[in-house]
Amino acid sequence: MSAPSSPEGAASERPAARPLGVAAIGYAFMGKAHSQAWRNVGAYFDVPAVAQRVLVGRDAEAAAEAAARYGWAESATDWREVIARDDVDIVDICAPGWLHAEIAIAALEAGKHVLVEKPLSNTLPESEAMVAAAKSARERGIQSMVGFNYRRVPALAYARQLIADGRLGSVREVRASYLQDWLADPASPMTWRLRKETAGSGALGDIASHAIDQVQYLLSDTVSEASGRLHTFVTRRPGRDGAEEEVTVDDAAWGTLVLSGGAIASVEASRVALGRKNSLRIEVYGSEGSLAFDLERLNELDFLDASGPAAEQGFRRIVVTEPEHPYIGAWWPQGHVIGWEHTFTHQIRDFLLAVRDGTAPSPSFEDGLQVQRVLAAIEESAAAKSASVQL
Numbered sequence: 001m002s003a004p005s006s007p008e009g010a011a012s013e014r015p016a017a018r019p020l021g022v023a024a025i026g027y028a029f030m031g032k033a034h035s036q037a038w039r040n041v042g043a044y045f046d047v048p049a050v051a052q053r054v055l056v057g058r059d060a061e062a063a064a065e066a067a068a069r070y071g072w073a074e075s076a077t078d079w080r081e082v083i084a085r086d087d088v089d090i091v092d093i094c095a096p097g098w099l100h101a102e103i104a105i106a107a108l109e110a111g112k113h114v115l116v117e118k119p120l121s122n123t124l125p126e127s128e129a130m131v132a133a134a135k136s137a138r139e140r141g142i143q144s145m146v147g148f149n150y151r152r153v154p155a156l157a158y159a160r161q162l163i164a165d166g167r168l169g170s171v172r173e174v175r176a177s178y179l180q181d182w183l184a185d186p187a188s189p190m191t192w193r194l195r196k197e198t199a200g201s202g203a204l205g206d207i208a209s210h211a212i213d214q215v216q217y218l219l220s221d222t223v224s225e226a227s228g229r230l231h232t233f234v235t236r237r238p239g240r241d242g243a244e245e246e247v248t249v250d251d252a253a254w255g256t257l258v259l260s261g262g263a264i265a266s267v268e269a270s271r272v273a274l275g276r277k278n279s280l281r282i283e284v285y286g287s288e289g290s291l292a293f294d295l296e297r298l299n300e301l302d303f304l305d306a307s308g309p310a311a312e313q314g315f316r317r318i319v320v321t322e323p324e325h326p327y328i329g330a331w332w333p334q335g336h337v338i339g340w341e342h343t344f345t346h347q348i349r350d351f352l353l354a355v356r357d358g359t360a361p362s363p364s365f366e367d368g369l370q371v372q373r374v375l376a377a378i379e380e381s382a383a384a385k386s387a388s389v390q391l
């Protein structure tokens, strides 16, 4: 294990023999998923040793209980004190979006490598400030990454390779939909995810962000133009004290995206699509082949190769569990399928290797900002109710 190449900053002063100390901020949904990955990454991948030093949350008792359960040495309630610690080299931000910019910038300035959950932040100015902090930290050997974990689904990483290898010819169209139904019931209560000041946006930032990142990732391209529509079907919901509160974000979002290379993508996201629990589906259509992916069958990729005789054409199912498929070699024999949680282990594996090698991990904060720009363009177009917005 080698220390980062930085001449300055706390991370570079870490004695080579000491494991990288990790602090995670947030112990709920993503805190739990990331904790599992920190706990098992070293058992499956050849990465620098890590120590799960401290898990941070607002409620001392609940944070202590989560820390004990998820394998952290300690818990704390003040993230500022934690990022100042000399035995913390990596800060993993699993808190809501309104806290991302403040924590990430402070951690980078304190010389800590930063992994932050998506979306990068809630606003464009915050995201721009995060990119500036990341650039300056990178010059000191301090790395940063945003957690679009679906890039680490082996089938999607393999799909990207097929597209890059030209197996689809020239990509013409992409359909990406991310549908959930946990807000379908109008009696579902208010949470931070339903208030603009805490969530930034609704289905748009929460899950369309994943779909947009996938479109850009799969095609190795960037969106240059977008139009969109947002809608809130349930405009008032019960608040904590029982009184109704106004919902200030979208329940569902639609976007039409033009990519720099000429492909067109449609993106649809909803948190009220009854019956769809966590349905991320992506289809890519090229001049010589097509691909289809469904998160509910995440070990599979449907591939159509149009180069053969027309009479024999059709989608064929690739079971993405061969040792040569991305990430799979570390896990089980062929056909012994993996799950959603493995994407977080893969994400942390890639992050740790970048830290070890002193290289910039991907997706970078710049990639996260690019997704934010697309989200902002969809919002602007939706507000104007017609115009397509150049990025």
Ligand SMILES: NC(=O)c1ccc[n+]([C@@H]2O[C@H](COP(=O)([O-])OP(=O)(O)OC[C@H]3O[C@@H](n4cnc5c(N)ncnc54)[C@H](O)[C@@H]3O)[C@@H](O)[C@H]2O)c1
Pocket: 025, 026, 027, 028, 029, 030, 031, 056, 057, 058, 059, 077, 079, 094, 095, 096, 097, 099, 117, 118, 119, 147, 148, 149, 206
């Ligand atoms: N990659 C994915 O698939 C995925 C899935 C869900 C959520 N997310 C993202 O993860 C982030 C967190 O979402 P979540 O679902 O885990 O939210 P959550 O509400 O389940 O958990 C938020 C956590 O943040 C903690 N927190 C809040 N304020 C804090 C503060 N001031 N100091 C310390 N801790 C604080 C809370 O105690 C809680 O533990 C969001 O950015 C969200 O968009 C990503």
